[in-house]
Amino acid sequence: MSSQPAENCELTQDERDLLFYESRIVRPVKMKVPEFKRNEHLRHVIFSRQFSVDTLEYLAETADKVRMLSKQRSGQDFLINLLHHKRAMLYFTQPSTRTFLSFMSACQILGITCNEVRDPSTSSETKGETRFDSIRMFSSYFDLIIMRSKLAKLAESCAYLMNDLEVSGNRSVPIINAGSGADEHPTQSLLDIYTLQRTFQFTEAGSSPMASRLHELRQLHPELTTGLAGKTYGFCGDIGRGRTVRSLASLLAKYEGVKLIFIAPDDPTLALRDDLRHRLQDRGIAISEVEHFDEIVDGVPVIEQLDALYMTRIQKEHDSPAEAEKFAQIDLSRYKLTRGLVDRMKVYAPILHPFPRDQHFGEIPPEIDNDPRAMYFRQARNGMWIRAALLASVFGVDHQISRFFEQQYSEWHHYNEDDVWAPSLPKGPLRP
């Protein structure tokens, strides 16, 4: 499986294993993406840039169907039997309660039985087992590995290991990356995109698909259209270290005519990193970098022109002592949302946050929670639906979901929607 060149003889087998896949890892994304597919289905989910706009639309449609089926007992029973013969391993050596529970829930909705290994010290690694031996053990017992690790590129390497096993006629299972080091967290960006997709449908989920809402909004915003293209997205806070910001910005860049505004301190740790800036510019994306919400861009204060705002937590736990000292000099209160700022936002503009938010810093104070634009709790629940859609696609039962949904749809007259998506917009400003 692994090469052992003479010059590597001082390395552990774990180190040699990672080196073995180095040459595949450094290839351009476009060369790699086909290896993570099988017959138009996703096989391994490793990085955000795997998802084309078509895939994102398709997954959102599937997630909508799963969500709506989950509101009826007949739909729940259908879903829970879909994959009850499959068993997943959630291998989370980097802790994350939220992502972990979201994946668990997504699996359970489809009937997948979950198993977990979360504390590496209890595993066989303490007896000298390599990571690849652990992964092959999991692939012996389970039908899917969802993994989260501090080690960048480990999930990608494991996908190549599985592909090699497949080629050699051995047992091989799909790998889903639930966060690998600082570089990728593809399912988080999926749920961010899905939340924007649902919001920018401008329909009230659960009602008929006829959207009177957009019609109303156009009285104030005549240019407003549905969908993600052509809109202005703000990202506020810890842009430099925010893995979710990087992934979401990369995905938004696939849509026509988007404009991205980054609101962050002018500091090399916290501001937009060069690699992402260059990648966005290469794609011809309009980007602006500002230090606060009141700066004027294209003649309008930033806060008043955003179609959506993505807030983030300042990741203090990663501060070096020198950084902590430096940041104490910066006025970080500019990167907190206030009632006054929210009041100036467009009435339809959703506020997102990857969560958890930090009660001590207070980037989103709880008095915002009841504002109809606050989408961050809904966003978490969306994560469960889009992950369920992803799993359905990986296991190839997405078409079954569509067929069952269409049968049911013609039978149902109403959805019992406990989960109304749309902000009940403040009526005043809309009908002046």
Added chain:
Amino acid sequence: MSSQPAENCELTQDERDLLFYESRIVRPVKMKVPEFKRNEHLRHVIFSRQFSVDTLEYLAETADKVRMLSKQRSGQDFLINLLHHKRAMLYFTQPSTRTFLSFMSACQILGITCNEVRDPSTSSETKGETRFDSIRMFSSYFDLIIMRSKLAKLAESCAYLMNDLEVSGNRSVPIINAGSGADEHPTQSLLDIYTLQRTFQFTEAGSSPMASRLHELRQLHPELTTGLAGKTYGFCGDIGRGRTVRSLASLLAKYEGVKLIFIAPDDPTLALRDDLRHRLQDRGIAISEVEHFDEIVDGVPVIEQLDALYMTRIQKEHDSPAEAEKFAQIDLSRYKLTRGLVDRMKVYAPILHPFPRDQHFGEIPPEIDNDPRAMYFRQARNGMWIRAALLASVFGVDHQISRFFEQQYSEWHHYNEDDVWAPSLPKGPLRP
């Protein structure tokens, strides 16, 4: 969601959140109970005094049906499909293997899928997330939150949070208190009551409902009746710190003509606390406080007059150094059961213990285990059935259980009872 008055500006958001519900928490129990119900069904289960005698009887009947259905494959299949579309979060930041496993089992009997968060250090709290944000996250993913915490009143606050979310049209799920600080553990008192209910039916479960047993017992105890009313209950050991004693005594006080005898050292830490004594006296309950089993109350030694005995563990782990020194002077051996004491008890009087018992102190030595009055292992299994009944009621499937049970009952002639409840009473003394 939360107020932020000027004088609270030094508090964390977590502290402000708890203060926000303070005014609701301090209301009298009677005012609060209706908020924990929906259409005669329990919605949130927060404290023991929520349960009326009618509710206790109804839950016991449901538990009996669940227990009997579980003895047949057809009943098991019915139960396991009842709630297989529901997913529960067991949020146990205060550890408890026994209560945890009992709730897990109760969920699994009804098909509910369980998820758990037990170690708060792995959760998002380390990233500054508030407790309420964590609870809302759980309510996004799951259909029920069963929580145990060191923090008194946290479960009650979470129930109010859920009610507020419900009112504002947001997603909201039931909260079940599995122990909050030193104050409440309502499902433990449920299982204690259920064990007494089953014992004082004086029937052999699994046989026909015609009770020849009571008839026999009345030859010795002509006044003996079925049910909990009119009986004498002894509580022995760590009365002051025993949360289970407090809850059970409060529930027994709802039955007519009960008499409660507390057997504990005359020490402010270990003896009956003033608040409970006053509450019981206000309800007109006859209570006695004695220092050992041989004291004479109403002309009879305590041990010989008890209809039921509730033993407890001395909670040494909560001793202050001063208390530990003081308790070393007390003859604690008086609070251990012995073969000789048990021989003097009424032949039908069940011995209960909330478990675990302490092998080093030995409040119930193992040689008592085979006595027919030893009910403490059965009591643990009863906890599973009564919790399943409670969950069925919270999710509104209790009527389905009754209907299915009645159908089956007419079909079955015998129950294959692996779980005979009744002490096979020593025959000698009954037929002299």
Added chain:
Amino acid sequence: MSSQPAENCELTQDERDLLFYESRIVRPVKMKVPEFKRNEHLRHVIFSRQFSVDTLEYLAETADKVRMLSKQRSGQDFLINLLHHKRAMLYFTQPSTRTFLSFMSACQILGITCNEVRDPSTSSETKGETRFDSIRMFSSYFDLIIMRSKLAKLAESCAYLMNDLEVSGNRSVPIINAGSGADEHPTQSLLDIYTLQRTFQFTEAGSSPMASRLHELRQLHPELTTGLAGKTYGFCGDIGRGRTVRSLASLLAKYEGVKLIFIAPDDPTLALRDDLRHRLQDRGIAISEVEHFDEIVDGVPVIEQLDALYMTRIQKEHDSPAEAEKFAQIDLSRYKLTRGLVDRMKVYAPILHPFPRDQHFGEIPPEIDNDPRAMYFRQARNGMWIRAALLASVFGVDHQISRFFEQQYSEWHHYNEDDVWAPSLPKGPLRP
């Protein structure tokens, strides 16, 4: 339950509990085996020597059926409903990821719901609960206890406790030993035997039962027969401390005409122990002890005559400081497999390893993994099937599996075999 003779008054109850069963534990195996059976079915699974050759054959047949049914959705659906009303406790106070996950998987294949207690410090033991009280708690809630402990004989004691409860009319559940101290790990030896059974069928699983393979192999090895009897088995590495070696050797000794060769350093810690040597010799087994693979036994170098090779990890974590110093003087590299050694092995001889292997020592370097003789990954998956077969037998649903399999078999023409067992033998040497 437990005696408390005067001379034991200084012992804890836990110590008295173990002493209570001492007299049953010291009986000869033959006297004990019947107590672990009920009507020809296994009830408790405590040690390897419980398994007769007939039982081993029967379990292997059942495992084959479970494995083949798992390849089709209809078979999966059948299996997952077989025991979905049963709930297991995996009580693993001695950590083992691999054994734990294998049992979890086996349970899940049959629909058994799993619960776990893995960290003894979170359990009631910290409140002074005895082990037997914990086990009785588990038996109150669950239908099966799978236990792994550092304490030798604990599983056996628990089986006696369950038998005593059964006799006295109390609830009692099966006990499965998943490793107790240094002495027994019966299900590991089951999977080792099952892997050898599958290999020595010389058929390709999934294809028709007509074996052309053996015919081909006999051109080179005219004496070759199917089955485990009459073959030569090599064990290499840490023989003295290898619990799996002890168990497997004891089972192989039940087959006719086997020859066992132990390849280990001549050191009292690492070499074959006297008790096992005597037990094997008493059964008339031909054994050889050598220090390296090139030693000549019966005129042939060991490595060239083996029909199967069982590699093990040197258990450094158990070295005393004196042993560590002594072992540093030994040339341990002799106990590592190399490409050159494998090339000299018989083409059909499987290489097994109980896993995990040690990347730092390197007893099996990864370049062997692609050799068709490398069976160690398949061996892990076999563990899941044979454990599922064992559980099916304990719960008495093995006959249902056989009946369903026979129905299906007549309907299926091909198995979709993702799990081809047989090494695709190097063609050259077979057809010279």
